[in-house]
Amino acid sequence: MPWDVIFFYTIAAICLFTGLLVVVSESPVHSAIFLVLCFVNVAGIFVMQGAEFLAVLQIIVYSGAVLVLLLFVLMLIDPDKLPSFYTARPLQRYVSLLIGLVLLLEVGAAIITRPAIEAIGPDTPEAIAAVGGNVQAIGRIIFTDYALALEMTSLVLTVGVVGAVVLGLPERLGEKARESRSTISLGHPRGSSDILGPGPRFETPIDVPAGRTTAPQGPRKVVMAKSPDDYTRAGEISR
Amino acid sequence: MDQPIWITFLVTFLILNVLLIGMAYVTWFERKVLARFQDRLGPTRTGPFGLLQPIADAVKLLGKEDLVPAAADRWVFLFAPVVTFMTALIAAAVIPFGDTVSIFGQNVDLFAADLNVAALFVLAVGGVGIYGIILGGWASANRFSLLGALRSAAQVVSYELILGFSLVGIFIMTGTLSLREIMLQQYETLSIGPFEISNWFILSQPLAFVLFMIAAVAETNRAPFDLPEAESELVAGFHTEYSSFRFSLYFLGEYISMMVISLFASTLFLGGTSGPGVEKYWGLGILWLVLKVVAFLFFYVWLRATLPRFRFDQLMGLAWKVLLPLALLNILLTAFFRLLANGQVF
Numbered sequence: 169m170p171w172d173v174i175f176f177y178t179i180a181a182i183c184l185f186t187g188l189l190v191v192v193s194e195s196p197v198h199s200a201i202f203l204v205l206c207f208v209n210v211a212g213i214f215v216m217q218g219a220e221f222l223a224v225l226q227i228i229v230y231s232g233a234v235l236v237l238l239l240f241v242l243m244l245i246d247p248d249k250l251p252s253f254y255t256a257r258p259l260q261r262y263v264s265l266l267i268g269l270v271l272l273l274e275v276g277a278a279i280i281t282r283p284a285i286e287a288i289g290p291d292t293p294e295a296i297a298a299v300g301g302n303v304q305a306i307g308r309i310i311f312t313d314y315a316l317a318l319e320m321t322s323l324v325l326t327v328g329v330v331g332a333v334v335l336g337l338p339e340r341l342g343e344k345a346r347e348s349r350s351t352i353s354l355g356h357p358r359g360s361s362d363i364l365g366p367g368p369r370f371e372t373p374i375d376v377p378a379g380r381t382t383a384p385q386g387p388r389k390v391v392m393a394k395s396p397d398d399y400t401r402a403g404e405i406s407r
Numbered sequence: 408m409d410q411p412i413w414i415t416f417l418v419t420f421l422i423l424n425v426l427l428i429g430m431a432y433v434t435w436f437e438r439k440v441l442a443r444f445q446d447r448l449g450p451t452r453t454g455p456f457g458l459l460q461p462i463a464d465a466v467k468l469l470g471k472e473d474l475v476p477a478a479a480d481r482w483v484f485l486f487a488p489v490v491t492f493m494t495a496l497i498a499a500a501v502i503p504f505g506d507t508v509s510i511f512g513q514n515v516d517l518f519a520a521d522l523n524v525a526a527l528f529v530l531a532v533g534g535v536g537i538y539g540i541i542l543g544g545w546a547s548a549n550r551f552s553l554l555g556a557l558r559s560a561a562q563v564v565s566y567e568l569i570l571g572f573s574l575v576g577i578f579i580m581t582g583t584l585s586l587r588e589i590m591l592q593q594y595e596t597l598s599i600g601p602f603e604i605s606n607w608f609i610l611s612q613p614l615a616f617v618l619f620m621i622a623a624v625a626e627t628n629r630a631p632f633d634l635p636e637a638e639s640e641l642v643a644g645f646h647t648e649y650s651s652f653r654f655s656l657y658f659l660g661e662y663i664s665m666m667v668i669s670l671f672a673s674t675l676f677l678g679g680t681s682g683p684g685v686e687k688y689w690g691l692g693i694l695w696l697v698l699k700v701v702a703f704l705f706f707y708v709w710l711r712a713t714l715p716r717f718r719f720d721q722l723m724g725l726a727w728k729v730l731l732p733l734a735l736l737n738i739l740l741t742a743f744f745r746l747l748a749n750g751q752v753f
Contacts (some may be wrong), residue, residue, distance in 0.1 A: 301523060
């Protein structure tokens with residue numbers, strides 16, 4: 169058994185297994201970790217096909233940037249509030265399983281019955297070596313045949329960035345901040361309710377209204393801070 | 408790639424061991440140099456000149472109690488430092504310690520692998536290394552660790568961009584991404600007036616060098632960019648809950664990535680193994696490379712000893728508002744001069 173066959177089956181098996189675990193994991197952060205592993209193995213498959221530039225790009229862009237930012241978001245979300253497969257109603261679960269199975273069978277059928285199953289495209293290793301390598305070949309195509317697609321993609325990404333900045337602009341809290349009895353906090357992996365339960369003391373003594381010595385009972389409201397200004401309320405002296 | 412596989416394994420084994428021993432003694436080097444900057448002596452009692460201090464540290468760290476917080480996500484907590492350590496080591500696989508030489512009649516490659524996308528491989532592996540930090544901070548079930556981890560991740564992602572951009576100038580000039588090719592192109596001599604010096608890219612890409620060094624210091628979470636893990640900030644940042652061996656994995660992973668980035672910078676900008684006498688004796692090349700790496704490590708420790716820490720918003724502002732435009736300017740200028748030299752502009 170030649171080595172590359174062994175490598176291919178190992179990498180493909182890990183890909184499929186981690187891909188399955190992405191869907192099956194209970195915690196979204198675990199899903200993201202398994203997705204990272206899956207993408208790194210996909211990069212391994214690219215390397216086996218001689219597309220090493222694509223492989224490092226896959227790791228740099230997908231695993232190293234996109235999934236990191238996705239992990240940021242997932243870490244700050246309370247996992248109890250996300251929809252979960254395991255706590256959905258039985259009808260929803262069975263229907264989703266069925267639809268997933270149907271899609272899988274469709275994809276399988278499409279792969280098996282496609283007409284060009286043994287055809288070789290224009291980018292053979294000899295053609296690529298003639299141009300000078302993978303980097304040069306991809307560079308040529310991107311800036312000539314697919315130049316429009318490249319520019320449109322960069323436009324879409326720019327729109328995304330501008331939108332994110334606009335959505336993230338700090339609002340003025342003003343009056344609302346001074347009167348809220350809430351704790352400003354970032355998320356916690358287990359969710360906030362069991363950490364920030366009703367406590368016996370106020371966060372800052374300056375807020376104690378006359379006649380009260382204990383905090384109001386019930387879960388504390390958690391305010392997600394958007395800017396450094398949220399940490400000090402208007403009129404408060406920081407200690 | 409015509410050498411038998413046992414030679415590749417032997418070379419890789421040697422590189423790995425030298426890196427691991429070097430990592431231990433980089434800690435000694437840092438403590439001694441930092442001490443001298445601060446007008447004191449550093450370790451002197453454990454062995455002559457304190458040379459056995461890393462061993463004493465290792466014994467102490469291994470002997471500490473290994474705590475895993477009860478609310479922590481156990482598997483991710485255990486797995487995270489390993490990721491940092493492993494990826495830091497993997498990046499050294501593509502650093503060339505010389506060209507192919509002939510030892511006792513057998514052709515030996517003085518590097519573990521010669522990828523034709525080697526420079527991007529180092530960046531890719533560095534990018535995967537930040538998962539060790541993020542997952543370690545998250546899995547600690549400690550909001551300060553999480554904050555430190557997220558800050559560190561944001562910092563690394565931003566400075567990784569600048570690291571990549573500062574290298575594009577070199578790629579334009581050399582036309583290749585392979586580190587061995589880039590190193591070999593720096594063996595050529597430039598004649599500037601009456602002088603003949605080697606074509607080190609620090610001379611033709613000074614702005615890229617400065618940007619690369621700044622980004623390298625930020626990538627490895629070293630001072631003055633060490634806000635995510637500084638002792639006086641956020642308790643200790645993402646490695647607050649880690650003790651004994653796991654903490655040492657993070658700590659040593661950081662030193663290894665310092666060494667690997669120094670090796671990377673020496674190969675890209677200072678010619679790697681190039682220096683007087685290399686054509687005849689390849690051993691001298693390794694000596695020159697080691698000297699350049701020591702110079703970079705000294706620079707790292709010097710920064711730590713002298714500069715105050717950046718605040719996080721200053722750090723991010725520096726990356727996105729100052730360094731990124733400068734990197735793009737560098738690419739523009741390099742491309743312009745390359746086209747000018749090729750006669751394709753006027």
